[in-house]
Amino acid sequence: MNKKDLINFEEEIASLFNKGKIRAPVHLYQGNEDKIIEIFKKINKQDWVFCSWRSHYQCLLKGVPKEEVKDEILSGRSISLCFPEYKIYSSALVGGSIPIAVGTAMSLKLRKEKSTMVYCFMGEMTSETGIAHECIKYSRNFDLPIHFVIEDNSLSVCTDTRKTWQQKKLSFEGPNDKFITFYSYKSKWPHAGAGKRIEF
Numbered sequence: 617m618n619k620k621d622l623i624n625f626e627e628e629i630a631s632l633f634n635k636g637k638i639r640a641p642v643h644l645y646q647g648n649e650d651k652i653i654e655i656f657k658k659i660n661k662q663d664w665v666f667c668s669w670r671s672h673y674q675c676l677l678k679g680v681p682k683e684e685v686k687d688e689i690l691s692g693r694s695i696s697l698c699f700p701e702y703k704i705y706s707s708a709l710v711g712g713s714i715p716i717a718v719g720t721a722m723s724l725k726l727r728k729e730k731s732t733m734v735y736c737f738m739g740e741m742t743s744e745t746g747i748a749h750e751c752i753k754y755s756r757n758f759d760l761p762i763h764f765v766i767e768d769n770s771l772s773v774c775t776d777t778r779k780t781w782q783q784k785k786l787s788f789e790g791p792n793d794k795f796i797t798f799y800s801y802k803s804k805w806p807h808a809g810a811g812k813r814i815e816f
């Protein structure tokens with residue numbers, strides 16, 4: 617899957633959604649293709665990937681066939697795409713997948729499965745929650761095989777995350793390290809929907 621394939625996939629889903637063919641929420645990506653492709657260069661087949669409500673790109677880059685991802689979206693499951701056979705899991709709850717990702721990393725460490733990593737994606741508002749702070753602190757202190765990817769589109773639905781917290785620089789913004797990748801992007805899509813039928 618290259619940049620063009622990713623963009624075309626989301627455009628097709630947007631058009632199906634706007635035509636009323638998808639009768640459940642969709643959360644689309646746009647503008648972060650180069651960054652997410654770069655991250656996935658390090659993610660191997662045996663690694664686990666945990667996501668939120670916006671996960672089409674992760675599923676495609678983890679190797680789930682395009683048609684399988686599309687079928688699940690058409691069935692109304694875009695918001696919580698799970699493909700256990702491809703080791704990818706999503707939750708529509710803010711913070712919902714983070715402790716599960718940490719538990720998976722703990723299990724890998726206890727079982728000494730050294731060749732497998734966990735990657736946990738979240739938005740920048742999610743990264744400011746208590747659950748994210750605790751999970752990241754625990755993972756660092758116990759040196760778990762997990763890497764957190766924080767994707768900053770500057771908004772929590774329609775609210776400015778930095779204004780909400782009176783914080784010019786967010787908690788995990790800064791130099792990336794062994795445990796954190798923080799990157800910023802700007803999308804053309806609304807938080808949910810595709811700009812016509814239902815959006816917010």
Ligand SMILES: Cc1ncc(C[n+]2csc(CCOP(=O)(O)OP(=O)(O)O)c2C)c(N)n1
Pocket residue numbers: 670708709710711738739740741742743767769771772773777807
């Ligand atoms: C427990 C819970 N509370 C509230 C929501 C509603 N909600 C969905 S996305 C979101 C904002 C998340 O912002 P961010 O983490 O920055 O992710 P983004 O969608 O901007 O990538 C909220 C509050 C939810 N899904 N789960």
